[in-house]
Every structure is written in C-alpha cells, then in structure tokens.
Amino acid sequence: MISRLALSLSLSCLVASAQNGLTDIPDPDVSKQIAGFNLPEGMEINLFASDPMIAKPVQMNWDSQGRLWLVSSGMYPHIIPGAEENDKVLVLEDADNDGVADKSTVFADNLHIPTGVIPGDGGAYVANSTEILFLKDIDGDLVSDERRTVLSGFGTEDTHHIVHTFEHGPDGMLYFSQSIYIHSHLETPHGVRRLMGGGTWHFRPETYQAEVLYKGLVNPWGFVFDDYGQTFATDGAGGHGINFVFPRSVHVTSPGAKRIIKGLNPGQPKLCGLEILSGTHVPNEMRGVMIAPDFRGHRINAYRLAPNGSTYTSTRIDDFISSSHRAFRPIDVKMGPDGAIYIADWYNPIIQHGEVDFRDPRRDHTHGRIWRVTYKNRPLAKKPDFQKASVKELLDLQISPERFNREYARRELRHRGGDAVLPDLQKWALDQGDDLAGLQAMWTLQALNTTNIKLVERLASSKKARIRAAALRFLYHRQDEVPSAARIISKSIHDKNAQVRLWAICCLAQKPSAQSVTLALEALDHEVDEPLDFALWSIVREHEAHWVPAFEKGEINFDNKLPRLLFAIAALEKPIALDSIMAGLSDGSLRGAEQSSAISAIGKVGTPKDLNLLLSLAADKKIPQQHTLNVLIDSKKIRKIQPSKGTERLLDFLKSEDQATYQKTALLAGLWKIDSARQKLIATFSDPKTSGSKRQAAAEGLRNFGGKAAVATFEEFARESQTDDIKALAVKELANLDPGRAAKAAVALLARDEAGQDRYRLFDVFLKNPKASTSLANAIKGQKLPAKIASLGMQRAGTSGKPPQNLIKALQTAGNLKPMAQQLSKEEMTLLVQRVQADGDPHNGERVYRSLNLQCVACHAIGGVGSPIGPDLVSIGSSAPIDYLITSLLNPNDKIKEGYHTTLVTTKNGDTFTGGLVNEGDQEIILRDNSGRMTKIAKADVRSKIISPVSMMPPGLTASLREDEFIDLVRFLSELGKEGDFKVDSRPVIRNWMALQPHKRTRDDIGHYGPKIFAEKFEDYSWTSVGSMVSGALPPKDLPPVVGRGKTRWGVVRFGVERPAKGAFSLKINETHLMHLFDGEKEIKLPEKGPATVEFRAGTDPQRFTIAVNSVYRSDNILVKFVTPK
Secondary structure, three states: OOOOOOOOOOOOOOHHEEEEOOOOOOOOOOOHHHHEOOOOOOEEEEEEEOOOOOEEEEEEEOOOOOHHHHHOOOOOOOOOOOOOEEEEEEEEEEEOOOOOOEEEEEEEEOOOEEEEEEEOOOEEEEEEOOOEEEOOOOOOOOOOEEEEEEEEEEOOOOOOOOOOEEEEEEOEEEEEEOOOOEEEEEEEEEEEEEEEOOEEEEEEEEEEEEEEEEEOOOOOOOEOOOOOOEEEOOOOOOOOOOEEOOOOOOOOOOOOOOOOOOOOOOOOOOOOEEOOOOOOOOHHHHOOEEEEEEEEEEEEEEEEEEEEEEEEEEEEEEEEEEEEOOOOOEEEEEOOOOOEEEEEEEOOOOOOOOOOOOOOOOOOOOOOOOEEEEEEEOOOOOOOOOOOOOOOHHHHHHHOOOOHHHHHHHHHHHOOOHHHHHHHHHHHHHHHOOOHHHHHHHHHHHHHHOHHHHHHHHOOOOOOHHHHHHHHHHHHHHHHOOHHHHHHHHHOOOOOOOHHHHHHHHHHHHOHHHHHHHHHHHHHHOOOOHHHHHHHHHHHHHHHHHHHHHHHOOOOOOOOOOHHHHHHHHHHHHOOOOHHHHHHHHHOOOHHHHHHHHHHHHHOOOOHHHHHHHHHHHHOOOOOHHHHHHHHHHHHHHHOOOOOOOOHHHHHHHHOHHHHHHHHHHHHHHHOOHHHHHHHHHHHHHOOOOOOOHHHHHHHHHHHHHHHHHHHHHHHHHHOOOOOHHHHHHHHHHHOOOHHHHHHHHHHHHHOOOOOOOOOOOOHHHHOOOOHHHHHHHHHHHOOOOOOHHHHHHHHHHOOOOEEEHHHHHHHHHOOOOOOOOOOOHHHHHHHHHHHHOOOHHHHHHHHHHHHOHHHOOOOOOOEEOOOOOOOOOOOOHHHHHHHHHHHHHHHOOOOOOOOOEEEEEOOOOOOOEEEEEEEEOOOOEOOOOOOOOEEEEHHHHEEEEEEEOOOOOOOOOOOOOOOHHHHHHHHHHHHHOOOOOOOOOOOOEEEEEEEEOHHEEEEEHHHHHHHHOOOOOOOOOOOEEEOOOOOOEOOOOOOOOOOOOOOOEEEEEEEEOOOOOOEEEEEEEEOOOEEEEEEEEEOOOOOOOOEEEEEEEOOOOOOOOEEEEEEOOOOOOOOOEOOOO
C-alpha cells in the first residue's frame, strides 16, 4: 500500500497546491519544435509567424488582400485584478510571398479576451466577451478608427465558452458560436433572441437579423461549409469528432433537450477548429478531406466524409500532422490564398481551463506561432488581386478550381454592393449552364441579399441530389421570395435522396401551419434515418399549436395514413386520436416498428382503459409481450397508472420460461399489488434452485407490494434463510422498506465480505436516504469490518450527492482506516512527479487501469472504448500535467470537467439519486450512475434537482494500489494521446466487445457439442461489455474464464460491424491459434495458426460474430481489423 505518500483513503480534500513549484517546461526554441513534427511523406512545414511578432493566437481569417488577421489574448483565461487589458487584433503581411510574414500591425487593442475575428464589409468583426464589435479603418493606415457594437448580450460565464469562431457563409451571413455555460439574450430589431447553452448563430449584417442555426455541443470551436453548403462543427470538449449540423438540430449537452443527434465519430478526440482541404496545390487524394486540430494531442486529425442517407459517414484517416513537442497546441487551421495550410499554434504546456489553476506559473502568456504547411513539388496557387479585379474578373473567379478564390471573390462582390455588381451578376448567373457554377451564382446573389427565381428553380430540379439540397437550403432562408417555393418543397418531400427530403422538412419548419406538418410527415413514406426522424419529431412538437386544433376539428387527417398519425402522437406525447391507434393494434394493421411505436405511445399518453387492451393483447400474444410489459412498468412507475381491470391476466406470464418475461411480470405483480401473486413470488424467492436473476425479480416484486406484510416476509428470510444469496437479497429489500430493521443484519453480511465486493450493493440502498444511512452508521458503531469493504463503503458514500459524514466516519473506524494527509507538500508532489517520469511503466499502468477492482473502465472511455459516464481520456496525457493527474486521482472533487457534473435528485419521500443526467423529459428524469446503471425517476416524485459539487469518481479509489502500481497508473495516463504506444490511431479495428460470463451449462455441453455452444442464442447467457487496449488488442486473460472440460477455460466475445450495410467486407485476424470464429451460429474455418483474412457479406447485427479462444494456453492477444474494399 502507499503509505509515505498518504494515498490510502480520501477523507478530506487535497489542497490544489499540486500546480506550484514545477519547472518541466518545453524549450520554446523554434528549431526544436520543428524537429518534433511528424509529417506525412511529401509534406513540409515552415514558420510563418512567431513571437514576438504575435502572441497567443485565438482565431485567424484572411482578407481579400492576402493578409492574415488574428486575435491575440495574452490575458486568457483570467484577468488579474488591476491588470491592463492588452489583448489585440493583429494583421500579418507576407509582402514578398516567401511564405513568411514580414510585418505585424496592431489593428485594434484594449480588447477583453477577444475570441474571434473576421474581415468583411469594409472592416472587421471581433468577438469581445459580451459583444460583437465592428471595427473600421477610415484613413488607410490599417488601424481601427471606428468601433461600434453590432450585437450584445452574450453571456460571460466562462472565458473559453464566450462567443467565438467566426465564419462567413456562402449566403453572405456571418456565423459564430458559443458554448455550454453561456446564456445569451440578444436585443435585435426583430425581437429578443436567446440561446441558453452551446450552439451556432447566423447573422445578416444588412438587416441585423440573428437566429440560432443549431443548439448543443459542449464547446463548439470549429465550423465549416462544404462545397454544397452543408455545415459541420467540431467540439473542443466533446468526443464525437465531426458533427453534421442543420437548422433546428440539437446536439449533446443542450440544456433541456428532449432529444439529441450524435456526431459522426463517437469516441474521437476533442477538436478545435475545422477546415476542408481544397485547391490545386493539395494532392487529389486529399482534396475534400476535413482536418481538425486535436489541441490536446498535439496533432491535427483528418476525416474523409461520404454522403449516407440524409447525413454522412465520417472515417478517420491518418493524422494530417502531429508533434512530439508538448507545447504545440493547434487551435485553428485555414487554407491560405497560396493554397498552403496555415495552423494557429496557441503554444502552451497547459491548455486545461478551469481544471488547472488560472494563475499556474507554467501557463504561457507570451508565445504563439503560425505554421505553414505545403506539399513538395506541387505549384502554389496564384493570388488574385481581388480589390483591383473588375466585376467580370471576379465573376470568372466564381468558377475557379481554388475554393479560396471563389469565396473571396464573392466577398469582394458583396462589399462592392448591388448597384455596381447586380446587372452583370444577374446576366452571368443565367448564362451558367453547369449546376456547380449555378450554385456559386445563387450564393453570390444571396450574399448580396438578392434572389434569382429562375436560377433557384433550375437548381432545385438538378439531376445532382446535392445541388437540389443546396437549393432547398437557399429556400430555407428566402422561400417568400420564390413563388414556386411551395411546389418545390412539396415535390422534394418525396425526393429519392434523403438529404433533399431533410431540407424540405427544414423549409416546412419555417412555415408554421397544420399543412406544413402534414406535408412533412409524408416523408415517412420513405426510408427515415436519424436526422430525418429528428427533423420530423421537431416539426411536430414545434408546430403543435397549429396542427392539433386542425386535426381535432377534422380539417386535416394525415391522408388517413395511420403511421403518420402514430408518429405525430408519439412525438407529441399527448393523448390524441388514441382510438385509431388502438384499433390498429387490435386488427393487426400495425406491424413491426410501427406496432412498437404504437405500444410505446399508449404507455406514455393512454388511459387505464387503454392499458386494459394492451394487457389483453399481450396476454393473447397478439402484440410483443416483453415490450408491452416494459411499457406497463413505465406507466405505473412514471405516470402512476395501471389497467383498470383484468390485471389478474398477468398471472399467466409468471408461468413463462423466458427469464426476461418473468422478471418484468414479477415486478408488475408487485407494482399492481396482485395479491394472488404474492405466494407465487415468495415460493420462487425462497427456492434454493431458483436462478439468481429470477430470485432478484421475485424479490423486487415482493418489495413493490410494500406494507407490513412485505417487511415481515423479508425480515423472516433475513433471519432464517439457509443460503447467503437469499439472506442477502432479503436484507437488501428489507433495507428498501425499513432500513432501521435491516441495518444490523446488513452489517453482519458486510463483516463477512473479506473481498470487499458488496455483491448485492447493500451500501447503495442505505445511501439512498439520509435516515437510512444514519441507521447503518449507528449499526456499524462498535463493530469491526474488513478494510476492503469499509474502503468500498467510503468510496460509495463519497460519491453520493450529499456524502453522509457520520457513515463515512463509522466505516473509517470499523475498518481501522487511516485518513490521508490534508495535502501533499511541494516537495512531496515534486518527488512523486519525478518518480512517475523516471520509474513509471505505462504498459503495466494500462493493466492497472483495466483491472476490475479499480473500475476505471466503468466510468471512463479511451477513444470511445469504455463507459461514457466520465470524460474520454483519449488525450489526457498530452493535455494534463502529471501533477494534475495525481491530484485528480487523489481528490476527484477538486477537478470536475465541464459537462460531467453529478446531478442530485431528491424525491418527495427523501430518497436521493445521483449520477450523470442522461435525459430529462416531461414525465421522467434518467440518471446514469458510476456503475453504468440507468435509473428512471418520475417527475411527479421529484422534490428537487440540483448540480452536486461531488464527482462520480469515488475518492480513495486508488487506495488498494501499491506505490509502484499507482506510479505506473499515472505514467500510463500521462502517455495517453502522445506519439507512441498509447495514441489511439485511425486503424479500423474492433475495440468494443461483449464478453460471455461463466455459465453452468458450458462445463458439460462443451464436451458434447464443442465451442459452437458459445455462438447459440441461448437466452440465459449473460454478456457484459469489455474493451480492447489502446493498441486495439484484447488480452484473452482479461476475459471472464468460462469453464470447459478439465482445466480448460475459454474466453468468449461477440461483436458486430456498423458498416457497410451493403456490399462486402473482410475481417483480418492477427493470430488464429486456439481460436474459433462464428458468423451467427455457423463456424468459419480458420487456419490452425497464423494470421487470416476472411470475407463476409455486409450486415448490421451488433452481435453477429462470436470468437472463442482457449484463454489458458493462448498467449497472443486478439486483434481483429475491419477492412472494406476500396
């Protein structure tokens, strides 16, 4: 155990002095940073600008003269009281075109942590904390002479969340973002506009109209348009890679969101900035690739996107660039006028914000660099002089192969204004026979706030789906100006392309009416993917006030298409036209997914009478039984209703041999208090031959009866049961009903738990209620407990919403556990950091991290492998100093990442529930605790819901480690994301698996039937999630040992592939020695040993493949690569 360093148990907080006194700072010498870059073949890099010419670049954008504008904030992240504001807007010039800036001019100073700048409209827009400024140079000296506020009212709750990331749209509007902690209230001529949390705005300067494009994302610091006007965003604190965003879409962490859309790359690093590689200087194979800085990982990731339904498939490919220099912090990336790629380097050994002290002396406030990346032996692009170009020349540039030229020619045309441009532009627009050229013309007209109706109509009927979608995106903003817009949109709802249909729905959402909703729902006649489903769900809810009265008056009927009505009712979650839905269930006209949706809708909004019919249909096996039972359970728990009659039919389900059906039935029998079921449940509960899951279900059912009879039943079994399983369950359920009566028996069970597992989670029951925890604390006084179980209890108590100090103290005394020191001294922290650097073994540290008793993987993921409860640690080592990691492990409450705070819900009966907030709807709150379990809480039962200052990571979690294990663990974490063995790469390997838990069936059946028994769909098998190591390999010894004949032990996993849904793919296996592979239940012949590649037809079953290996004699890890044909 770790004694000298006092790492035993966290009973009191470490003071955050861990950041002081360390001097491990990277050398800022430019040559050393250049030497640290890892460049793909054919690429080279040079320094474009550096300190002292610039410092701390935040965002950058080019102007039409080829000058690079950037905002610089040396004050970030916090202004020292009394300090002078010295943040600036700088303009860099490369006069001799040698790829190096010659001059830096301060365009504006006296700014307050500016986070965005973009030239335009004869000046520059600047994000300045609570406001967006427009700065203008009047006398031509490149220094701002005028300063006016364009928009104000943006929140300032967090300096790295304030308004930021400016981007010009092809439509002439200005786009900018804000992040999760910001609450904005903008006063505009069109009314107050609000955004409470993250999202992106669009703003038209001519009219001062500002609207929200999408909501959500934790910290969206990247935003870009593709060549067809579709929009994408990255998240500096999320973990979904590239996000496809569209009007009214809602994404992770949007406050109050009922639904969200996930990103395209779950488990990918947190990204800041976003650009699309384009132009003739870029090799053909890289054009169209999206690149985004992983500022934590000292690299820039690359993604290749392909249309997929209404959205995209995003595949991460090899890094665009990476570095081993720990101060390289790429935060913005832009294509330049010469075709080169420019990277803004924040240059800082520390980039964590609130988690690391604002005034940590290691924060760099003076350096900053702009890097320029080019391709060898490829000519650079020629820089046009946009200001001197004629209108005709600017129009010709609209079809340039250089995207930069197209965009900046458009901005110059916009700047010159309509009178000087429109006559030639209108003629040129109609002369463009090519649809891509027509698209540029449409956008340029839109940038000038003008519409050419014939051009829009032509593009809306293009043979190219992406052009049609772009035309509808235009109509989203300006359909009132196109008389044929309604016809175009109506036709597009049935377009063969899903993205066109998505934009048609977006257009309809702009027109609140009953007809808009009914027309939108016609899209259900075609295949519906996630964005389409979300857009339909959104329009139904947003325009409820228009379509519901019209439906009730008989003015609309959804063309008598029951699936459309069903979708609307399910989305709205209100009891409308349930008779039609019930009739569809009764006569069997609803099938499959529609049938399931109908059952769910009735459960959410139906009456007790409606539930009568559901139960009757399920009992007669006319509708799916398990889904119906789930719906009936939720109706009782959340809505407090049940069938008004016929509940005795539930008894038929208790005869079911299916484990899941029995479990749900037992629960319902107690919830509905069917007295004739009580003795049946008692018999099942008390039978020693009953399986564990079935006994647990019977116990929950008996507990739900409540009352004195239930208390007496459990009290009897807690006192007289012959088996520990029955006794422990009885104590647990007694504690739920009467903790005072259960406490003494619970302590007796805990006292025998030498392994410290708390298999029945007794602590959780007593921690639900302050009175219950006090009962347990009183029962523990004067008793002795094994150190491990006492330690576990303290961890569980420490992560409850309101840690019960009396119970923590009682556990500490009973386990004879010593409290840890109040703080580590500077000397102790310095020594520990040095030990980690010198002696830590990251490979052994990974084994420690993956150990079951430490439970790291229960809360955290690495590159999407693991649990989503806590932050993804994919690049924690390259972003967090070692002392920060140590402090976080010893005192988790000291450093809680944004978006991962604990929610504490207190019910009206005094019970408390803590966990991460998964969803909050109109009727329920769903929390995920630190073991991954979901808890639904009826809104009707809630007294309060608050954010708790307590982390879900248990204090003292590392107490069981030896000193060397702790050091190895920290070293492993410190290597995550850095170049080397612990960087999650872009290889498409299988990383998430389901592992078979030991089962009594296997010992005998393996001898009769062989390993094929593992591939069978045997309902009583239990499968749990397991993840690969960072390398992608899965050690067989990490798998649960499934008993075979004699001493043989098997490791068994299942997995599927998410794509492709069609075509073929291959699985490439590293080593087939002592391995069996099954596709479904069919065994695939493998060579006895060596690598193998096996081809399959596509399919999307998440548990399609089964691998069984002899985990005793096989030493090779399992590594399976997913390969698609090129």
